[in-house]
Amino acid sequence: MLTEIRIAGFGGQGVILSAHILGRAAAIGQGGYATMTQNYGPEARGGAASAALVVSDQPVLYPYLTEPDILVVMSQEAYSRFTPELKEGGVLIVEEDLVRMDSAALGRRVYSIPATRIAEELGKKMVLNVVMVGFLVAITGAVEKDACRAAVGDSVPARYRDLNMNAFDRGYKYGEVLLKTQREPTQLGKVSHVMLESINW
Numbered sequence: 001m002l003t004e005i006r007i008a009g010f011g012g013q014g015v016i017l018s019a020h021i022l023g024r025a026a027a028i029g030q031g032g033y034a035t036m037t038q039n040y041g042p043e044a045r046g047g048a049a050s051a052a053l054v055v056s057d058q059p060v061l062y063p064y065l066t067e068p069d070i071l072v073v074m075s076q077e078a079y080s081r082f083t084p085e086l087k088e089g090g091v092l093i094v095e096e097d098l099v100r101m102d103s104a105a106l107g108r109r110v111y112s113i114p115a116t117r118i119a120e121e122l123g124k125k126m127v128l129n130v131v132m133v134g135f136l137v138a139i140t141g142a143v144e145k146d147a148c149r150a151a152v153g154d155s156v157p158a159r160y161r162d163l164n165m166n167a168f169d170r171g172y173k174y175g176e177v178l179l180k181t182q183r184e185p186t187q188l189g190k191v192s193h194v195m196l197e198s199i200n201w
Contacts, residue, residue: 009074029147138175
């Protein structure tokens with residue numbers, strides 16, 4: 001099965017690393033196939049950044065996205081730019097403190113997470129991308145949990161490994177709890193949240 005994923009935000013949020021981790025999980029951890037393309041704005045940090053990932057259990061013949069199945073957005077600009085290309089019924093994952101949704105989200109299955117707040121609780125805002133990766137895996141099952149967790153450990157500097165593993169676990173658990181408590185994906189105008197204090201970390 002082939003899955004198209006786009007992760008987008010701004011420079012400094014670890015967008016490219018997120019896609020790298022997912023691709024590594026699919027290709028190395030699961031013995032499948034993955035291709036990744038990336039895009040930067042003119043600024044190194046703060047400008048637009050996006051990564052397009054195709055994962056499959058068969059060789060990927062065309063490495064570019066045609067109609068993404070999953071879209072992860074970590075900035076308002078990313079939401080406005082890329083949500084219209086997400087397929088009808090596709091999964092839209094948003095950083096809930098940084099993205100305000102509008103009618104572009106209609107017809108998509110929307111899941112939100114305060115990834116930045118969770119990362120700050122862990123002591124490093126920079127791991128919000130790995131929180132998002134854990135959340136994505138829990139919500140979509142696009143790659144296997146164990147393969148992705150191993151890919152996190154193999155993709156970050158040794159001194160930050162434990163921090164990033166914890167970030168992945170927090171994001172994954174948040175997704176697990178959300179799926180149990182939120183029977184239907186968020187509908188526009190009816191945003192439901194899992195309160196951080198309700199989760200037994």
